Amino acid sequence: MRVAMVSAAARAGRVNEDFAGAVPMAAVLVDGAGIPGAGALCRHGVVWYAARLGGSLLSLLAVRPDTGLRTLLAQAIGQVTDDHRDTCDVAARLSPSAAVAVLRVSGGRADYLVLGDATVVLDRAAGTPLVVNDSREVVISRSYLPALAAAGADTDEYRRVLADLRSHRNEPGGFWVAKDDPRAADEALTGSCPVAELTSAALLSNGAARIVDEFALAGWPEIVAGLASNGPAAIIHRVRQAEASRAATADDATIVHCTELGGR
Incomplete structure (x- = not known):
C-alpha cells in the first residue's frame, strides 16, 4: 500500500491537533478536540492525546493484524487513558477527545472504522465512492x-x-468520540470490502471534508478524482480558499490518501 499524507494547521502559529500515520498495511487519522484553557484538567493537552492515541493504534494494528478494529481502538483508548489517569482528570467533559478513522488492508479485504466526525472514502472501480462518516x-x-x-x-x-x-x-x-472510556469504540462505524473492488481510499478530518459536507463546493467523486490527479495538498488548498472566501473559521485539515491497496 502506498500512502500520501498532508496535514495543515488551521493557521500559521497554531499547533495542529490532527495526527496521521501509517504502517505497511494500515493507516490512521486522529482529529483531536479540546477546549482552550482546560490545562487544569489535563496537563498534556489535545496534541499529546491525539498523537498518543494514534501511535498506540498504529502499534496495535502492526502486531495484531487479525483483531477487529473496534477491539484495537478500545485497547488504544485504554492505553492512553492509563498513561495519564494518575495526573489528569480524564473523565472531565472538557478533557481531550478525538475523532478516529482507520483503514486496514489484509487478506484481500479492506477494513475501515470511523468514530466521530472523520470520514473514510473508498474509491470503487465500478460505481460511486463509498463514503463512511458519522x-x-x-x-x-x-x-x-x-x-x-x-x-x-x-x-x-x-x-x-x-x-x-x-x-x-x-x-x-x-454522539461518540475517543476519550477516556474504551467502550466508546463499540459505537464506531465499521465495515469491509474486497480490495479487488477498490482503486484507492482516503481518510479525512472534518476540517478537510468540509469542502463537501459544509461548503458543498465539490462532490465525493470529484474529490476522489482530485486526489488521484493532484494529491491531497491540492484539496486542502481548495479548503483554505473556501474558508477565506466565506470568512469561515479555519480548522486543522488532514488527508491520508492510500493507493496500490493490493500491493500492485
Whole structure:
C-alpha cells in the first residue's frame, strides 16, 4: 500500500491537533478536540492525546493484524487513558477527545472504522465512492446553532448552551468520540470490502471534508478524482480558499490518501 499524507494547521502559529500515520498495511487519522484553557484538567493537552492515541493504534494494528478494529481502538483508548489517569482528570467533559478513522488492508479485504466526525472514502472501480462518516454529532449540534448564535460568543449563556451540547457526548442517544472510556469504540462505524473492488481510499478530518459536507463546493467523486490527479495538498488548498472566501473559521485539515491497496 502506498500512502500520501498532508496535514495543515488551521493557521500559521497554531499547533495542529490532527495526527496521521501509517504502517505497511494500515493507516490512521486522529482529529483531536479540546477546549482552550482546560490545562487544569489535563496537563498534556489535545496534541499529546491525539498523537498518543494514534501511535498506540498504529502499534496495535502492526502486531495484531487479525483483531477487529473496534477491539484495537478500545485497547488504544485504554492505553492512553492509563498513561495519564494518575495526573489528569480524564473523565472531565472538557478533557481531550478525538475523532478516529482507520483503514486496514489484509487478506484481500479492506477494513475501515470511523468514530466521530472523520470520514473514510473508498474509491470503487465500478460505481460511486463509498463514503463512511458519522453524522451523529453534526445532527445533534445543528439543533443548538440558533441558541449559540443568539447568545453571542464568550457569554455565560453561550457557555451554558455549549455545555448542554457537550452533555450528549459519549452518552446513549448522543454522539461518540475517543476519550477516556474504551467502550466508546463499540459505537464506531465499521465495515469491509474486497480490495479487488477498490482503486484507492482516503481518510479525512472534518476540517478537510468540509469542502463537501459544509461548503458543498465539490462532490465525493470529484474529490476522489482530485486526489488521484493532484494529491491531497491540492484539496486542502481548495479548503483554505473556501474558508477565506466565506470568512469561515479555519480548522486543522488532514488527508491520508492510500493507493496500490493490493500491493500492485
